[in-house]
Amino acid sequence: MKIIGFACLAAVLAVPASAQSVTDDSARRIDPETLKTAMKAVSDEMRDPGSTLFRNLFSVRKGEIICGEVNSKNGFGAYVGYMAFSYDKVFKFQTILNPNDEFLYEMKATVLKLGGCLSEKNAKLLIPND
Numbered sequence: 828m829k830i831i832g833f834a835c836l837a838a839v840l841a842v843p844a845s846a847q848s849v850t851d852d853s854a855r856r857i858d859p860e861t862l863k864t865a866m867k868a869v870s871d872e873m874r875d876p877g878s879t880l881f882r883n884l885f886s887v888r889k890g891e892i893i894c895g896e897v898n899s900k901n902g903f904g905a906y907v908g909y910m911a912f913s914y915d916k917v918f919k920f921q922t923i924l925n926p927n928d929e930f931l932y933e934m935k936a937t938v939l940k941l942g943g944c945l946s947e948k949n950a951k952l953l954i955p956n957d
Contacts (some may be wrong), residue, residue, distance in 0.1 A: 847879035857886050857893060864872045865893040865914035873899035882909065887943035891917050894944035913944040 847870045854862055862884070870876040876899070883894035893916070896909040909922040922938045924945075939945045 828874065842864050847876065847881065849881045849884065851882045851884075853882065853895065854904055858890055859914050861886075861890060861893060864916065865921070868914055868919070869897055869912050869923060869946060872897070872921060872923055873897075874902055875900040875904075878906075880906075883909040891915065892942050894939070894942070897923060911939055913942050915942070 847866050848864075866879070866881060869881075870879040873879050876898040880898045882896050884893065884899075886893050893914045897912045897913060898909045900908050901907050910926070912921060914921045922935050922942075924932070924935050926932065926937055928935070936945065
């Protein structure tokens with residue numbers, strides 16, 4: 828019985844974590860190397876980096892800033908909902924607009940607006956998830 832339990836545990840540990848992925852075709856408009864760097868930087872800020880999903884990606888300022896939406900799993904294994912993000916490739920700095928971050932929410936929203944990542948099109952991301 829111990830052997831079966833050990834084999835099951837080994838099988839679970841051998842399965843690699845799912846990689847971050849883009850759920851739509853928006854990535855085709857962005858330089859692949861810049862996108863890879865941005866996705867890694869944003870994913871590394873998440874509780875479960877391997878579960879990170881991206882969508883509605885675009886670049887501004889001649890490709891210097893990558894914008895989009897990101898979703899990832901929380902500590903309970905549930906997805907938290909899409910949040911706006913930006914990644915500045917010049918300064919190597921990412922901003923994730925998490926509605927649960929009451930202290931820094933307004934400042935981060937301003938950073939995304941000034942960077943060109945928040946507009947009328949994706950203003951719905953300013954409304955916290957219910």
